[in-house]
């Protein structure tokens with residue numbers, strides 16, 4: 173059984189998609205007004221863990237992630253540089269696609285952009301006006317939250333002090349200013365606008381996700397994700413718009429990750445603790461060490477980013493890499509030890525079982541490290557035979573379908589030129605020409621390859 177914590181009910185619930193075997197997943201994507209920071213990647217990596225786990229469990233997953241290329245922040249950015257919106261957002265969109273590849277985040281099936289879906293949004297806003305959920309005020313259209321009695325259920329806000337008819341135009345606001353919110357904003361001097369049946373203007377941010385999720389996933393989706401900052405007002409407003417318009421449940425499971433903070437504090441440029449992913453990669457941080465760090469705290473816990481934690485994550489990941497290296501480079505006695513094979517099976521089952529419990533990654537990683545400890549013990553006692561070694565490796569690679577933290581296999585293929593040098597050194601050693609052998613070894617070291625002579629033969633290792 174798979175269970176997830178649903179923000180809507182505030183409980184752990186058994187996960188059952190509408191269509192058996194198929195999951196429709198919507199995740200709020202980047203607002204492309206800057207390069208994404210590591211907090212954003214906490215959200216994307218939690219979503220990637222969820223998706224990889226669902227795929228691993230045999231579901232087909234249809235995943236849609238929007239690109240917010242039209243909102244208050246992107247417009248402000250483009251204006252400040254005096255360039256068209258599309259020119260401003262382009263480099264951030266490109267950077268995002270590059271970065272998710274670097275972070276081994278599986279691509280979504282569709283990445284709809286707000287600027288390319290204006291007609292869908294207009295249709296929805298018109299429908300909300302027709303149904304009486306929305307009203308026009310000075311050329312803009314607002315959602316009347318008192319018309320939607322379920323308003324506030326997701327974020328559990330208190331509506332008692334709601335001022336009837338008070339409105340808010342900005343895309344982002346705090347719980348304290350819960351108001352009717354803008355669905356369509358009248359054209360303003362210096363802002364991009366579209367000529368539509370609603371008059372000249374542009375959509376509010378919230379209607380974008382309602383319109384684009386429905387276009388690609390239908391009116392009811394299985395799982396909708398984001399960071400906790402999205403719960404109010406963004407997701408609360410999405411529910412109001414979509415359910416008022418379609419008259420059916422919008423999302424069955426709402427999953428939100430807690431925030432990433434830096435050295436215990438909220439990231440902010442003024443505090444000097446604000447890290448874009450690129451800032452870290454430029455400091456020579458290995459993206460997969462960072463992936464491992466972001467992955468390894470349970471998604472509903474706050475994640476405290478520190479360079480010490482990053483060093484610990486690096487060391488833990490290295491333990492897994494070294495383990496794989498050891499298994500791939502030993503020579504094995506033939507035969508089998510059934511209990512080792514059973515341990516590998518048990519590890520895989522336990523790993524999946526813990527993840528099925530609301531993505532309990534800490535417990536899942538504990539299972540992996542217990543396995544490594546046990547097998548290492550077996551290695552020192554010469555208990556691992558060829559059949560098991562293969563099975564152990566297969567198990568680790570299977571786990572890595574979810575973790576995605578092992579170095580690329582292709583790293584293992586050395587260029588022919590290096591292989592030749594290794595052979596040349598072997599020959600020199602056989603001929604007892606140790607001077608030549610040593611000089612080749614040093615030459616290889618300069619090239620980043622370390623050779624080790626073991627009783628099973630020669631082994632090599634890449635250094636950075």
Ligand code: AMP
Pocket residue numbers: 200201202203204210211212213214215216240397398399400401402429430431432433439
């Ligand atoms: P944005 O680009 O601001 O629209 O955010 C993209 C995603 O990142 C959303 O799911 C946000 O909730 C999430 N997010 C933003 N800041 C943080 C943070 N500090 N920690 C975790 N997730 C975040």
Ligand code: ZN
Pocket residue numbers: 199200201381406
């Ligand atoms: Zn959204």
